Amino acid sequence: xxxxxxxAKAAERRDIRDRWLLSAPALLIIFxxxxxxLLIVLVYSLLTPGPYGDVKWQFSPEAWISVxxxxxxFDDTLSVAAAHVTIFWRSIKLAxxxxxxxxxxxxxxxxxxxxxxxxxxDLWLFLITIPFWTNLLIRTFAVLQxxxxxxxxxxxxxxxxxxxxxxxxxxxxxxxxxGMAYVYLPLMVLPIYAxxxxxxxxxxxxxxxxxxxxxxxxxxxxxxxVKPGVIAGSILVFIPALGAYVTPILLGGGKTMMLSNLxxxxxxxxxxxxxxxxxxxxxxxxxxxxxxxYVRNAGRSEMRHx
Amino acid sequence: xxxxPGKSAIEVRGVxxxxxxxxAQVAALDTVSVSIRENEFFTLLGPSGCGKTxxxxxxxxxxxxxxxxxxxxGHDIAPLPPFKRPVNTVFQSYALFPHMTxxxxxxxxxxxxxxxxxxxxxxxxxxxxxxxMEALSARxxxxxxxxxxxxxxxxxxxxxxxxVLLLDEPLSALDYKLRKEMQIELKRLQHQTGIxxxxxxxxxxxxxxxxxxxAVMSAGKILxxxxxxxxxxxxxxxxxxxxxxxxxxxxxxxxxxxxGKARATLKSGVTIDATVAEGFQPKANATLVVRPEHAxxxxxxxxxxxTVENIVYFGTDTHxxxxxxxxxxxxxxxxxxxxxxxxxxxxxxxxxxxxxxxxQVLRD
Numbered sequence: 001x002x003x004x005x006x007x008a009k010a011a012e013r014r015d016i017r018d019r020w021l022l023s024a025p026a027l028l029i030i031f032x033x034x035x036x037x038l039l040i041v042l043v044y045s046l047l048t049p050g051p052y053g054d055v056k057w058q059f060s061p062e063a064w065i066s067v068x069x070x071x072x073x074f075d076d077t078l079s080v081a082a083a084h085v086t087i088f089w090r091s092i093k094l095a096x097x098x099x100x101x102x103x104x105x106x107x108x109x110x111x112x113x114x115x116x117x118x119x120x121x122d123l124w125l126f127l128i129t130i131p132f133w134t135n136l137l138i139r140t141f142a143v144l145q146x147x148x149x150x151x152x153x154x155x156x157x158x159x160x161x162x163x164x165x166x167x168x169x170x171x172x173x174x175x176x177x178x179g180m181a182y183v184y185l186p187l188m189v190l191p192i193y194a195x196x197x198x199x200x201x202x203x204x205x206x207x208x209x210x211x212x213x214x215x216x217x218x219x220x221x222x223x224x225x226v227k228p229g230v231i232a233g234s235i236l237v238f239i240p241a242l243g244a245y246v247t248p249i250l251l252g253g254g255k256t257m258m259l260s261n262l263x264x265x266x267x268x269x270x271x272x273x274x275x276x277x278x279x280x281x282x283x284x285x286x287x288x289x290x291x292x293x294y295v296r297n298a299g300r301s302e303m304r305h306x
Numbered sequence: 307x308x309x310x311p312g313k314s315a316i317e318v319r320g321v322x323x324x325x326x327x328x329x330a331q332v333a334a335l336d337t338v339s340v341s342i343r344e345n346e347f348f349t350l351l352g353p354s355g356c357g358k359t360x361x362x363x364x365x366x367x368x369x370x371x372x373x374x375x376x377x378x379x380g381h382d383i384a385p386l387p388p389f390k391r392p393v394n395t396v397f398q399s400y401a402l403f404p405h406m407t408x409x410x411x412x413x414x415x416x417x418x419x420x421x422x423x424x425x426x427x428x429x430x431x432x433x434x435x436x437x438x439m440e441a442l443s444a445r446x447x448x449x450x451x452x453x454x455x456x457x458x459x460x461x462x463x464x465x466x467x468x469x470v471l472l473l474d475e476p477l478s479a480l481d482y483k484l485r486k487e488m489q490i491e492l493k494r495l496q497h498q499t500g501i502x503x504x505x506x507x508x509x510x511x512x513x514x515x516x517x518x519x520x521a522v523m524s525a526g527k528i529l530x531x532x533x534x535x536x537x538x539x540x541x542x543x544x545x546x547x548x549x550x551x552x553x554x555x556x557x558x559x560x561x562x563x564x565x566g567k568a569r570a571t572l573k574s575g576v577t578i579d580a581t582v583a584e585g586f587q588p589k590a591n592a593t594l595v596v597r598p599e600h601a602x603x604x605x606x607x608x609x610x611x612x613t614v615e616n617i618v619y620f621g622t623d624t625h626x627x628x629x630x631x632x633x634x635x636x637x638x639x640x641x642x643x644x645x646x647x648x649x650x651x652x653x654x655x656x657x658x659x660x661x662x663x664x665x666q667v668l669r670d
Contacts, residue, residue: 200401202401205388206402209366210463210466211466212414
C-alpha cells in the first residue's frame with residue numbers, strides 16, 4: 001500500500017516538474033521582455049534627468065513629485081499640476097467613452113454573429129479580423145479620408161443637398177472617438193462573441209416561454225451569461241485606449257494632448273526621462289487599481305445574482 | 307373523433323410548417339389538425355423527425371406556422387410571441403438558468419409577469435413542495451442531479467399556472483428507474499394541478515402508460531388519434547401498428563363489410579371476422595393486424611398453420627416465432643407458468659388460432 005502511495009507521489013512530483021519545464025520558455029520571455037524593461041523604467045523614474053536626455057545615476061524623487069505636483073520656479077512651493085491632471089482625466093475619459101462606444105456597437109454585432117448558421121459565423125469572424133491585417137497608421141489615415149471636409153461623408157451629404165457647407169468632423173473630439181471606436185471595435189467583439197457562441201440559446205427560448213420580453217431576456221438571461229466576455233472585451237479596449245497615441249494625434253490634429261503624447265514628450269523635447277518613466281508607471285498603477293476594483297465588483301454582483 | 311368546440315384547450319387547424327426555401331423546402335408539418343381537450347394528458351408520439359417537436363414549438367410560439375390556426379380556448383394564438391401565450395414548456399434539456407438558484411428559476415416566470423414579491427415567494431414555496439425540492443431551493447442548478455433538474459424544470463413551468471403545459475421529451479435524459487419514477491410523478495402532477503399536458507415522446511411504452519389520448523405522427527402527419535387502447539388494439543395504419551408494440555401482419559381478401567366489421571379470408575383459406583380501421587376504403591385485398599398475445603398456438607389445426615422457427619424466453623412470457631405455410635412470419639406471445647415449459651419445440655408443426663375479435667383490417 002505504502003509503495004503505491006509513493007509511486008503516486010512520485011508521479012505527481014514528475015507531473016509538477018514537467019509542467020514547470022513546459023512553461024519555462026514562456027515564463028522566461030515574460031520575465032525578460034516584460035518584467036525586465038518595467039524594472040528599468042521603475043529605476044529610471046527614481047533618477048535625475050541628464051541635460052541632453054538620458055539619466056544621471058543619482059537618486060531623486062523629483063520625477064514622482066512632478067507627476068501630479070508643480071514646483072514654483074521662484075519659491076519652490078508645490079501646487080497641484082493642473083495640466084497633468086487635465087491630461088490624465090482627458091485620456092481616462094476618452095478610454096471610458098471608447099469602451100462604452102465599442103460595447104454599444106460590439107454587443108449587437110457579437111449577438112448577430114453568434115445567431116448566424118455555423119458556416120456564416122466563420123465568415124463573419126473572418127471579416128472581423130480583416131482590419132488586423134492592415135497597419136494601424138494606414139487604418140487611421142483611411143478614417144481620416146472618410147471624415148475630412150472633402151471626404152466621403154461630406155461629399156455625399158453635399159451632393160444630396162442635405163448640408164450646404166461641409167461639417168467639420170476632422171480634428172474634433174468626435175473624430176477621435178470615431179477613430180478609436182473603429183480601431184478597438186474588434187477587440188470588444190471577439191471576446192463577447194466567444195462568450196455568446198457558448199450561450200445555450202434554449203435558455204433564451206425558456207426566457208421567452210416564461211413571459212420575459214425581448215429586453216428582459218437580454219437583461220436577465222443573455223447579459224449575465226455573456227458577462228465574462230463583456231468584462232474581457234472592456235479590459236482589452238480600455239487599456240490600449242488609455243495609451244492611444246496615433247489615433248488622437250492624427251484625427252484630433254494634435255491640438256489636445258493625451259497621456260501618450262505627454263509621456264512621449266518627456267523622452268523627446270522634454271528631455272526628462274525620469275518624469276516620462278514615472279508617468280508611465282503612474283498610468284499602470286491607475287489601470288491596475290481600476291481593473292481590480294472592476295473585477296472584484298463584477299465578481300460580487302455575480303454572487304449576489306447567483 | 308368529433309370536435310367539441312369550447313371544450314378543447316388547444317385546437318390545431320390545418321397547420322403547415324415549411325422550413326427552407328425553393329428546392330430545399332421541407333414540410334415539417336403537413337396540414338395537421340388535432341383537438342386537445344381540457345385537463346387531458348395528450349401525447350404526441352412518433353419517431354425523430356416526424357414533426358412532433360415542431361408542432362410543440364408552434365404551440366409554444368418559438369416558431370410560427372406557415373399556414374393554419376392554433377386556437378387556445380377558442381382564440382387564435384398562432385401570431386402571438388411566446389411571452390404572450392399562457393403556455394409553458396418543459397424543455398428536453400431542461401434549459402434551467404445556470405446563473406440563478408433553484409428558487410430563482412422557479413420564480414422567474416412569475417417575476418416576469420410582474421407578480422408581487424410576497425406572492426412569488428409563496429408560490430415558489432408551494433412549487434418546491436409540489437416537486438419535493440424544498441431542501442435544495444438555494445442551490446445553483448449546476449449543483450443538483452439530473453432528476454432534480456427535471457423537477458425544477460417542471461416546477462418552473464408550472465409556477466405561472468399555465469393553461470397548457472408542453473413537455474418536450476422531458477424524461478429522455480433520465481436513466482430507466484428514474485424515468486419510471488418521473489412517469490408516475492408526472493401523472494400525479496397533472497392530476498393534482500388539473501392543467502392540460504401535451505407530452506412529446508418517441509417512447510411508445512411511455513406514451514401508452516401515461517396518456518389519456520395519443521396522436522401518432524409520421525413524416526409531418528398525424529396518422530391516428532385515440533386512447534392508448536384504441537392505438538394499440540385498433541391501429542388505423544401499418545405504421546401505427548408497427549410503431550407501437552409487436553405486431554403480425556397478414557394479407558387477406560376482404561369478402562364482406564358491414565357494421566364496422568369485415569369478413570377476411572386468410573391465405574390459409576380460413577375466413578375470420580375482423581374490425582375495420584376508420585377511413586378504410588373497400589378493396590379486394592387488405593392487411594390484417596393481429597397482436598402476438600391475441601393468438602394461440604395449437605398442436606393440431608388452427609386458422610393458420612406453420613412450423614416453429616424460434617422460441618425466445620422473456621421471463622413473464624415466451625415469444626414463439628412461426629413460419630407460416632403461406633410464407634408469412636407470425637409471432638405468438640404466450641404467458642409463462644412456473645411449472646411447465648412453453649410446450650413447443652423448434653421444428654414442430656403447429657396451428658395458429660386467432661382469437662375472436664383479435665384481428666383489425668388496416669386502411670393502408
